[in-house]
Structure formats: C-alpha cells, structure tokens
Amino acid sequence: MAVSSRPRRSVLYMPGSNARALEKGRTLLADGLIFDMEDAVAPDSKKLARDQIIAALDAGGFGPREIQVRVNGLNTPWGYDDIVATARSKADAILLPKVESPETIQQVAAIMQAEGAHENMRIWCMMETPLAMLNAREIAGAHPLLGGFVMGTSDLAKDLNCAHTRDRLPMITSLGLCMLAARAYDLAILDGVHLDLSDDEGFDASCVQGRELGFDGKTLIHPKTIAAANKAFAPSETEVAWARKIIAAHKDASAKGQGVVLVDGKLIENLHVVSAQRLVALADQIAAMATA
Numbered sequence: 001m002a003v004s005s006r007p008r009r010s011v012l013y014m015p016g017s018n019a020r021a022l023e024k025g026r027t028l029l030a031d032g033l034i035f036d037m038e039d040a041v042a043p044d045s046k047k048l049a050r051d052q053i054i055a056a057l058d059a060g061g062f063g064p065r066e067i068q069v070r071v072n073g074l075n076t077p078w079g080y081d082d083i084v085a086t087a088r089s090k091a092d093a094i095l096l097p098k099v100e101s102p103e104t105i106q107q108v109a110a111i112m113q114a115e116g117a118h119e120n121m122r123i124w125c126m127m128e129t130p131l132a133m134l135n136a137r138e139i140a141g142a143h144p145l146l147g148g149f150v151m152g153t154s155d156l157a158k159d160l161n162c163a164h165t166r167d168r169l170p171m172i173t174s175l176g177l178c179m180l181a182a183r184a185y186d187l188a189i190l191d192g193v194h195l196d197l198s199d200d201e202g203f204d205a206s207c208v209q210g211r212e213l214g215f216d217g218k219t220l221i222h223p224k225t226i227a228a229a230n231k232a233f234a235p236s237e238t239e240v241a242w243a244r245k246i247i248a249a250h251k252d253a254s255a256k257g258q259g260v261v262l263v264d265g266k267l268i269e270n271l272h273v274v275s276a277q278r279l280v281a282l283a284d285q286i287a288a289m290a291t292a
C-alpha cells in the first residue's frame with residue numbers, strides 16, 4: 001500500500017510512560033497511534049517510556065492501526081537510544097521531533113539501516129519550527145524512507161509567538177507550506193492537535209478546516225475526540241455516491257470517445273475521476289479497517 005494511501009483520519013498521541021494508555025491503544029478506534037517518548041514524557045521517565053513502548057510493540061495486538069513512535073531528538077541524551085530501540089521494533093514509523101533539515105533524516109535513515117529496521121518502516125517528521133517551515137521542500141525530498149509530516153502546531157505557535165485563534169489565520173502560511181511540500185513529494189500529512197478538550201465545537205471546526213486544507217487526518221490527545229475526527233476526515237455517503245456516479249458517467253462517455261461529460265449540469269473531466277477514485281478507495285479502506 002502506498003504510504004500516502006491508508007486511512008489516517010485520527011492519530012492519537014499516548015505518553016509512553018502511561019502503561020494504561022498504551023494498553024488502551026489496542027481497542028481504541030483510531031486509525032493510528034503515536035507512542036510518545038518526547039514531550040509528553042518527563043526526563044525522569046524517559047527510560048521507562050522507551051521500555052514500555054518497546055514491550056508493547058513486542059506484544060503486538062494493535063491490529064490495523066498504524067503505529068508511530070515519536071523519539072527524542074538526536075541532540076538530546078535519549079535520542080540515539082530511542083531511535084536504535086525503535087529501529088529494531090515492529091513500529092510502522094519513527095516520528096522525529098523538531099526536524100529542521102534533510103541531514104537529520106539522512107542520519108536517522110543510516111541508523112535504521114545499521115540496526116536492520118524492517119523494510120516497511122518509515123520516517124515521519126514533526127514540522128513545528130519556523131526553520132522547518134522554510135525548509136519544508138528540502139525536508140520532504142530528503143530521503144525515500146520519508147512517509148509523512150505531522151504538524152506540531154503547539155511548538156510552532158510558541159516559536160512564532162502567535163495566537164491560537166479559531167480560524168488559525170496566524171498558522172495558515174505554515175500549514176500551507178508544509179501541505180505544498182508534502183503533496184509535491186507524495187507524502188502523507190496530519191494536522192496538529194486541538195489542545196482545549198472542553199471545546200468540542202472548536203475541535204469540530206478545526207477538523208473541517210483541516211480536511212478542507214487537504215490534511216489526511218488529525219493528531220489527537222484524548223480518545224474522546226477519535227469518533228469526531230473519524231467522521232470529519234472520512235468521505236460522507238453523499239460524497240461516495242457522487243464519486244461513483246461520475247466515475248461511471250465518465251467511463252460511459254470514454255467508451256463513446258468523449259473526454260468530458262456533464263453530470264447533473266457539472267463538467268466532469270478525467271482529473272475529477274482521479275479525485276473520485278481516490279475518495280472511493282479511501283472509503284473502501286475505511287470499511288475494510290472496520291472489519292479487520
């Protein structure tokens with residue numbers, strides 16, 4: 001399966017130091033889990049978090065969920081050992097925090113190779129500093145093992161000294177730069193977290209905006225937000241029905257030698273069919289996940 005084409009509607013962070021959270025990951029209906037060794041873990045608990053995460057990965061039982069491990073940076077006392085331990089594990093991806101240059105990714109790819117990481121393991125990057133925004137294109141093209149970006153909007157807001165507003169206008173240039181780079185290099189890209197767990201309406205609005213901007217899904221901090229993210233980032237029944245309709249209509253038109261067709265008064269060209277096929281494929285993958 002191409003790295004960018006699997007459901008990633010909801011991706012939940014869980015601190016590696018929280019054994020109960022890791023256990024719950026086996027049953028929560030999130031498309032992906034991020035086992036965190038970095039900012040959600042206090043310095044005194046770094047080793048505990050690493051050991052618990054590796055034990056959970058060894059034990060397995062996470063089904064179709066994509067498992068990323070967010071390691072500490074190579075510039076910290078824990079980063080190298082985190083990367084080595086994760087490279088030897090069954091994780092789907094190593095998620096690197098605060099990436100700012102292609103060199104970091106190349107260093108980590110070399111460690112993965114030296115440690116015999118399995119062939120499907122990918123590198124993902126937290127995009128969360130101003131320099132990362134400016135270097136997004138170089139980072140996106142850094143290495144064939146790169147699988148995707150995760151927006152780190154909390155660190156970004158801190159470094160930009162900007163506000164967390166409802167419309168996220170202060171963040172929009174950054175989101176756009178990372179989106180452009182990700183899509184140019186066929187990477188997946190996940191939106192940042194919504195920090196206010198008491199603000200359901202704001203959470204829903206951020207999901208709608210994230211999907212409209214093109215994000216594959218949203219990173220989450222609490223299980224109670226999984227269902228809303230799954231709904232927001234999934235194709236609706238109406239969208240799937242429309243997609244199937246225009247695929248069929250365009251196929252009929254093509255058989256008659258026509259390159260375009262009008263469906264309910266709307267012009268349908270091949271490019272619309274490509275988008276429709278992608279949407280139907282995602283809906284099918286979501287349905288398959290539900291029965292896995």
Ligand SMILES: CC(C)(COP(=O)(O)OP(=O)(O)OC[C@H]1O[C@@H](n2cnc3c(N)ncnc32)[C@H](O)[C@@H]1OP(=O)(O)O)[C@@H](O)C(=O)NCCC(=O)NCCSC(=O)C[C@H](O)C(=O)O
Binds near residue numbers: 151154156192223
């Ligand atoms: C925010 C929390 C600390 C709240 O935890 P808690 O008080 O335990 O919440 P609840 O009592 O409401 O929990 C109910 C049950 O759900 C489980 N739970 C809670 N959170 C998680 C989770 N993330 N994963 C799995 N399970 C979870 C509890 O164990 C309860 O279960 P049960 O025992 O059956 O009742 C907590 O939600 C939390 O720690 N969240 C994650 C925070 C985190 O990871 N932050 C770092 C990532 S955000 C970030 O860094 C983004 C980026 O870098 C940036 O810069 O933007």
Ligand SMILES: [Mg+2]
Binds near residue numbers: 039128152155
């Ligand atoms: Mg961060």
